[in-house]
Amino acid sequence: MDAQTFFDKRLIPDQSIAQILAYCAGEFKPHAYVIPYGARDIAIKPYGVLIDFSYFATTMNMPKEIVLEKLQRLVVLERADVEFQENYALIYFDDKFVPRKWSVEAFDPTKNLKKISWEGWKQNDTAMFLIEQSMKYQEMAKTVFKDFALIVRDRTIDEINLNDYERYKKLLLDRKASNTTVNNYMRCLRASLKRAVRSRYILEDPFGGVKPMKQERRAPLVIGKVAFAELLEQIDAKWMKYLVRMAISTGMRRGEIINLRWKNVDELNSVIHIVESEDFKPKFNKSRDIPMNKGIRLLLEEIKIYQRDNEIESEYVFTDERGKRLLGNRVTKLFKEECRMYFGDDTKFHFHILRKTFATKLREGGVARNTIKALLGHASERTTSKYIGCSPEENEEAMENPILEEYIQ
Numbered sequence: 571m572d573a574q575t576f577f578d579k580r581l582i583p584d585q586s587i588a589q590i591l592a593y594c595a596g597e598f599k600p601h602a603y604v605i606p607y608g609a610r611d612i613a614i615k616p617y618g619v620l621i622d623f624s625y626f627a628t629t630m631n632m633p634k635e636i637v638l639e640k641l642q643r644l645v646v647l648e649r650a651d652v653e654f655q656e657n658y659a660l661i662y663f664d665d666k667f668v669p670r671k672w673s674v675e676a677f678d679p680t681k682n683l684k685k686i687s688w689e690g691w692k693q694n695d696t697a698m699f700l701i702e703q704s705m706k707y708q709e710m711a712k713t714v715f716k717d718f719a720l721i722v723r724d725r726t727i728d729e730i731n732l733n734d735y736e737r738y739k740k741l742l743l744d745r746k747a748s749n750t751t752v753n754n755y756m757r758c759l760r761a762s763l764k765r766a767v768r769s770r771y772i773l774e775d776p777f778g779g780v781k782p783m784k785q786e787r788r789a790p791l792v793i794g795k796v797a798f799a800e801l802l803e804q805i806d807a808k809w810m811k812y813l814v815r816m817a818i819s820t821g822m823r824r825g826e827i828i829n830l831r832w833k834n835v836d837e838l839n840s841v842i843h844i845v846e847s848e849d850f851k852p853k854f855n856k857s858r859d860i861p862m863n864k865g866i867r868l869l870l871e872e873i874k875i876y877q878r879d880n881e882i883e884s885e886y887v888f889t890d891e892r893g894k895r896l897l898g899n900r901v902t903k904l905f906k907e908e909c910r911m912y913f914g915d916d917t918k919f920h921f922h923i924l925r926k927t928f929a930t931k932l933r934e935g936g937v938a939r940n941t942i943k944a945l946l947g948h949a950s951e952r953t954t955s956k957y958i959g960c961s962p963e964e965n966e967e968a969m970e971n972p973i974l975e976e977y978i979q
Contacts, residue, residue, distance in 0.1 A: 584640070584643075586632060586636055586637075586640045587640050587643065587644065589630055589632065590621070590626075590637070590640055590641070590644075590661075593619070593621075593630075594619040594621075594661060594663070597619045597620075598617050598618060598619045598663060599614075599616070599617070600616055600617060601616055602614065602615055602616055605620055607620065607622070607658065612660075614660065615660075615662055617662060617663045618660055618661065618662040618663075619660070619661050620658055620659075620660055621637060621641070621658055621659045621660070621661055622657070622658050623637055623638075623657055623658060623659075624657065637659070638654070638659075638768075639767075639774070641654075641659055641661060642767055642768060643773075643774075644661075645770070646683075646770060646773060650662060650663055654768065683728055683770060683771060683772065683773060684769075684770055684771050685726050685728070685771075686726060686727050686771050687724065687725075687726055687727070688718070688719055688722040688725065688726075688727055688730075689719065691727045691762075691766055691771060692715045692719070694769070695715075695762050695765060695766075696711075696712075696715075699762075699765060700712075703851070703855075704825070704851050704852075704853055705825075706825070707758075710754070710755070710758055711758055711762070713755075714755050714758045714759050714762075715762075717738070717741060717742075717755075718734075718738055718759060720741070721734050721737050721738050721741065722734060727763075727766055727771050727772055728771065728772050728773075730763070730772070730776045731776055732776060732777065732780070734776070735756075735776070735777045735780055738756075738759070739752060739756070739783075742755060749783040749784060752783050753782040753783055756777070756780075756782065757782075759777075760775060760777050763775050763776065763777065791918055791919065791923055791926065792923065792926055792927040792930045792931070793818075793919070793923060793924070793927050795976050795977065797912070797913075798818065798927070798977055799977075800912065801814075801908060801909070801912050802814060802815070804908060804911065804912055805908050807890075807891065807904070808876060808891070809876075809888065809889065809890050809891055809896075810901075810904060810905075810908075812869065812872065812873050812876070812888065813827060813828075813888050813896070813901065814905070814924060815869055815977070816866075816869060816888070817921070817924035817925060817928075818924040818927055818928055818977050819863075819865055819866055819869070819928070819974055819977060820842065820860050820866060820928065821860075821925050821928035821929060821932075821942075821945055821946050822842075822844070822860065822925070823853065823925065823947075824898055824901055824902065824921050824922070825850065825853075825898060826844050826852065827887075827888060828886075828888055828895070828896040828897070828898060828901060829847065829849075829850040829886070830842070830844075830886065830887045830888065831847070831885050831886055831887065832885060832886070832887055833885070835870060835887065837867075840861060840862045840867065841859045841860065841861055841862060842859065842860040842861075842862060842866075843857070843859055844857055844858050844859070844860065844947065845857045852947065853947060854947070854949050856947060856949070858944070858947045859965075860945060860965075860969070861965050861966040861968075861969040862969070863969045863970050863974065863975075864970075864975075865974065865975055866969075870887070873887060873888070877889070877893075880893075901921060902920065902921050905920065905921045906919075906920055906921075925946070928946075928974070929942050929946060931973050931974065931977075932945075932968060932971060932973070932974070934973065935971045935972075935973035935974075936971075937968045937971060941965060941968050942968070944965060945965060945968060945969070
């Protein structure tokens, strides 16, 4: 029997697994070989195949999440070895086999799962994954882990079921959490459980198929031109004025601004580099470049003069009046106080509103939505967005849009 017939999908009940195996049967070689991938070559061991997630999504209409789930199932069933990467996986069938009329349902995949308590998994996940994430995400994850422990108690992670989802959701709603907060916490929890699947502690996500709570769609709050000018005039601290102007004219996140170093301001190429440092990680761990327009360049020159006149020597672009490094909570608190003084105690404005105003005004100025996403460093949830890119020229053109100048002149 040839390989193609051996993996024929008529012999495999799970159609997605059958598709993957059929593809592998047509691709694997009995010897080592090299395959071009992107800008490099990847060495494949005997009877190995490269699974390109984007190829499966576009050609076979199989999203990355489904491919990952099915490959993980093959690993658990001991039918293949898989090396998982960000954009692809390497699957090997050396010393493995798929029997005729093999039934996924007839096989007991749970016998190879490793037992671990929720507390034990929390420690593992924190040490192996969360430590690499942003401080904000770590804080949310710690809250989620702590609260969910009240639900799971002394049970092992493989005993978690859909009832636990409902009980945890009720716990959050009883605390007056918004639907948005509930969804964010649930995404964080499910991401952890999916990592437990990959680590072979559970067979599958116990909350798979659960839909997020409905969120009220509201127009984004933005600060108008006149209100912004008056708010800026009200702020006494000069360093705070600089920081606010930077936020609304670049769309940078609070953490990106207060961690910006002079060495990452590329004056020669007129670009700001948002990059990882020893004590700062960009959101999603993704670096990006923000082109500087004339207003941003003038703002940075003002800051240089201010630091020089006040004898401030710092590697950071933004410091307080004494040259001390800024903390995110201090910036948030001060900005909220200024907004309450100007707009009233019931205002919903916070520092992030500057980023929303930046994005909204660019959109009103006719800048393409995908270009705005690139400037903001957003990660799209739509698979198709992965195939739509923005050129540096488009980003530069967006940053030169005159609609931003009215805020910073």
